[in-house]
Amino acid sequence: MKWSVCLLIRDHSHILRGFSELCVYPLGEGLTLIPELRAQFNQRYMPEKYAALLALLEQRSGAKADFRVAETPIFMRVEQLEEMAAAGAELTEAIIGNRACIAAARRAIPAGYLVTGETPHPNFLSADFALVRDTAGDLVPRLVEIQAFPSIYGYQSVLCSGYRDVFGLDKDLRVFLGGMEEEEYWALLARTIIAGNDPENVVLTELDPLQQKTRPNFEVTSARLGIAVVDVRNLQAIGGKLHYRNARGRLVPIRRIYNRAIADELIARKVRLPFELTHAWDVEWAGHPNWYFLISKFSIPWLSRSPLHHPVVPPAVFLNDFLEGPGRELLAAAGVPLPDAIGPEAVYRELLLKPLFSFAGKGIQFEPTHAQLEEIPAAQRANFLLQQRMRFVPTIETPYGLTQAEIRIMYLWPDGGSLTPVLTLVRLGRGKMMGVDHNRDQQWVGASAAFYVRR
Numbered sequence: 001m002k003w004s005v006c007l008l009i010r011d012h013s014h015i016l017r018g019f020s021e022l023c024v025y026p027l028g029e030g031l032t033l034i035p036e037l038r039a040q041f042n043q044r045y046m047p048e049k050y051a052a053l054l055a056l057l058e059q060r061s062g063a064k065a066d067f068r069v070a071e072t073p074i075f076m077r078v079e080q081l082e083e084m085a086a087a088g089a090e091l092t093e094a095i096i097g098n099r100a101c102i103a104a105a106r107r108a109i110p111a112g113y114l115v116t117g118e119t120p121h122p123n124f125l126s127a128d129f130a131l132v133r134d135t136a137g138d139l140v141p142r143l144v145e146i147q148a149f150p151s152i153y154g155y156q157s158v159l160c161s162g163y164r165d166v167f168g169l170d171k172d173l174r175v176f177l178g179g180m181e182e183e184e185y186w187a188l189l190a191r192t193i194i195a196g197n198d199p200e201n202v203v204l205t206e207l208d209p210l211q212q213k214t215r216p217n218f219e220v221t222s223a224r225l226g227i228a229v230v231d232v233r234n235l236q237a238i239g240g241k242l243h244y245r246n247a248r249g250r251l252v253p254i255r256r257i258y259n260r261a262i263a264d265e266l267i268a269r270k271v272r273l274p275f276e277l278t279h280a281w282d283v284e285w286a287g288h289p290n291w292y293f294l295i296s297k298f299s300i301p302w303l304s305r306s307p308l309h310h311p312v313v314p315p316a317v318f319l320n321d322f323l324e325g326p327g328r329e330l331l332a333a334a335g336v337p338l339p340d341a342i343g344p345e346a347v348y349r350e351l352l353l354k355p356l357f358s359f360a361g362k363g364i365q366f367e368p369t370h371a372q373l374e375e376i377p378a379a380q381r382a383n384f385l386l387q388q389r390m391r392f393v394p395t396i397e398t399p400y401g402l403t404q405a406e407i408r409i410m411y412l413w414p415d416g417g418s419l420t421p422v423l424t425l426v427r428l429g430r431g432k433m434m435g436v437d438h439n440r441d442q443q444w445v446g447a448s449a450a451f452y453v454r455r
Contacts, residue, residue, distance in 0.1 A: 071443065073160075110357075259289055
């Protein structure tokens with residue numbers, strides 16, 4: 001095993017009270033997840049503080065989260081976060097700049113969901129990364145997914161402040177990227193969502209928002225920005241405009257929609273909206289619906305090969321290309337181990353089968369057999385991808401053993417502005433799947449955040 005010696009910068013030594021300024025650790029572990037801060041947090045942790053955290057989050061957000069919040073944040077070097085943030089931005093620019101990729105993704109948008117007035121770029125972006133071992137044994141980031149759809153921007157800010165206040169984390173530990181302060185973050189979020197409109201004419205739309213597990217995020221966003229949260233099925237079309245009824249029952253015209261309604265949920269539940277989604281309505285979109293499809297898992301096979309190839313992207317192909325085209329050869333050439341025999345019982349242990357347009361890990365299948373791949377009707381195979389399986393490295397020391405982390409970089413891209421990484425969202429888990437829905441019955445797992453030491 002390779003080892004590294006790290007001399008902590010003296011300006012930050014007060015953060016690590018009770019620890020030596022000289023630390024030695026295995027290369028690829030401490031370089032990413034600061035061991036001194038991890039040990040300090042674990043030593044001071046008390047279950048009573050976790051209960052206090054949950055109570056504080058419910059109080060500050062105005063609703064109880066229907067997902068598991070982890071007992072701990074993680075502690076990282078800012079350089080590692082900046083590396084991930086830069087990779088996500090590069091991948092986004094590559095996708096948008098590749099006309100063939102965008103055209104192919106647009107053709108894959110389901111009937112009835114190609115919305116007019118498409119914006120030049122998405123307003124929101126999330127890039128999820130796993131920490132895996134490379135051939136040299138070092139921890140490196142690998143892309144899990146990239147999605148042009150809003151994450152829980154409001155609640156995540158509350159979660160970060162909750163960790164800081166309840167556990168007494170040092171003020172020099174930062175969460176907002178690029179040196180941004182909390183007020184700057186909220187100002188940029190308001191600029192992205194409201195875009196200079198009267199907040200009364202801006203709505204956050206979702207399907208059954210009061211029943212969604214992300215309701216606390218909606219409540220925080222509504223309270224902080226002064227916008228209404230509306231069930232998308234309650235919008236009313238009058239002439240060329242969409243309207244909603246405010247808390248006093250008055251019909252209010254909508255100038256801008258902060259879209260949180262997920263297309264695959266609308267499709268799966270066969271929801272019929274009271275207005276034609278594809279009509280040219282006199283409305284702006286904060287998060288135009290088309291971008292949910294244009295930058296998504298659909299992009300990964302494109303990003304995994306030339307000319308868009310980036311080293312953080314694992315090899316991936318569309319299922320139809322794997323079964324009927326050159327996909328198998330492309331994966332083999334990229335070094336993905338595949339079974340020699342191609343029969344019904346062949347198991348692809350190093351591949352994941354993923355539906356393109358699903359959310360929160362729905363429909364992912366580990367180690368599919370050849371028979372299972374062929375069971376998918378030929379007409380639907382273009383809506384699935386096969387991606388090299390990435391084995392998350394457990395790196396977070398907890399009382400229940402080492403835990404894995406999936407790190408999401410969250411970006412904002414206001415109209416007329418630039419793509420800006422702003423905050424992280426972390427999922428902690430000890431199973432195959434990292435989503436919070438898959439880690440409900442364990443401790444020291446769930447939704448979390450990354451704190452870093454500024455330079």
